[in-house]
Amino acid sequence: MSDVAAVNNLVTKYTQLQQEIGKVIIGQKEAVNFSLLSIFCGGHSLLIGVPGLAKTLLVNTISDALGLNFNRIQFTPDLMPSDILGSEILDETRKFKFIKGPIFSNIILADEINRTPPKTQAALLEAMQERSVTIAGHHYKLDLPFFVLATQNPIEQEGTYPLPEAQLDRFMFSINLDYPTFEEEVEVVKNTTTVNDQKVNALFNAQEIVEIQKLIRKIPVADNVVEYAVSLVGKTRPKSDFATDLVKKYIDWGAGPRASQNLILAAKANAAVHGKFSPDIEDVQAVAVPILSHRVVKNYKAEAEGITIDKIITSLF
Template sequence: MIVASEPTQNEEVAKDLEAVEELANARDAIVGEIRKRIFGQEELIEHLLVAMFARGHSLLMGVPGLAKTSLISTVAQVLNLDFNRIQFTPDLMPADITGTDILEEDGSGKRVFKFIRGPVFTNLLLADEINRTPPKTQAALLQAMQEYKVSAGGRTYDLTKPFLVFATQNPIEQEGTYPLPEAQLDRFMFHLKVDYPSAEEELLIVENTTSGVTSEVKSVLDAETILRLQEIVNRVPVSKEVLEAAVTLVRKTRPEDASAPDFVREFVSFGAGPRASQYLVLAGKARALLGGRLTVSREDIYALAHPILRHRILTNFQAEAQRVDSDQIIDRLLKL
């Protein structure tokens, strides 16, 4: 009888190197397809792809008309993922997200409850203007984002993986909105700012969106391949030096920590928790692989500091009075 031998260490390394090349090539193909519809926003697209392969949810903050919804739907199409969009409104109920039980007759004439799945049962969920719905409805996403499960009618249902929530917020017109609780903000790996395009980019946008021609995009990956690549991201080794860099950076955001600089003690009420350190390392792994590298560097950690830390650093009244925000604090921390 022939017994299959265990793969050697060299074979495992060779497979990982092949996966790195596959993911780097896929990144170029994905960005190329997205570019057919979205102009500019290079950093935003990079961060969304990092979040995708690091299994992280993202919150996008930007004024209306910056193609946030178009970008996310295009990403779902290019990655061949099931996509649902929920427009969050003040009258939206939790059951509108998770689903509800309805009473119907079975074949024997008996009445039974049947669970009708809500839009959360998808691969990529766009929570549009998430801060326009009350906290009770916002909280309906908490279990799904953390555990990939939904509880309804006394039962728990598994979500299909990959599952990611990309939510949007409008920084203006705050009347009638409900700020996200800190517990829910912490569920988002990235808090991404969507800026105005440059003059050249805006010219391209206007030229291409007013021509009456819609560019078709092709699917580059599928759900099964994305799951496999996500597993490879988890296996990327990280040196102790890089781990210490991530943890040290996060601990310096906490005013009560001995390593916190004076400006953090002056302007910060609460710093980032351990989840920020975890996300810095996970996202750093994904960024390295997307760049065709099998090693994570300090540069990967520092490049992701702003979107991971900006919503986890809570500034105080002194900072507000002097117009100091979390991004400025992160800038100063990275210069230490």
């Protein structure tokens, strides 16, 4: 299949995919869109929202529609790295045997990742970066595609271990889930208080997802779009020549080069699912807020004056 035919096929399948997911997930279209773009780019996402917004159901439904294996890990203060990665045991023949942990799956839901100590967080984040784990000197490759969707509760911060900025940077997107509208919530209540179970059909398989990830990387990008993405990231750095007065006043630290890479990758994916064969500046802007929001650190003045990161980022367009 040619690249042009592959993009056209992706557009058709993407529309069908949204319809399948929409059978179960009411609303939350932005969260679904960014989660899918992240998978198509081979990245990971951080999902932030209060309890009860169907974060687990969202990930489970996406994995069903994509035909991928799914595991959920509930992060707790006593969770150890071996509980995620797996461990070696002595079998009946007195030989060490490796028992795989839940990390060996295509899609991982890391539920409340900030509830577990840094040592366990680091074990997951290393697997995210390397797509492999090392146990007792042995190297084990993870199944591809591999996608981690970690959740955080923005309300309850007592007894949590916030992710350091360097580890937040490993996530391609930071996706905020908001409350549903009145009409959406009415529909949710109607659908979930009856015996009518909606079945989600698998439209892809693991190999097809890997092929899409390769296709996204092959999409060409014009120099002016790359330069726009890099300058946009540069504007978030207070000491940069590109920095605006708003950034100098309210931002302590800006985004690093990984943000520029992710902006271009996500812009490619956004262009492809909309039938375009090369991204433009509008595609960069469409994905900029969830890619930059967790990489930019605002100062106390911004906190005091109620200035949000999203407002600062959109002002840079």
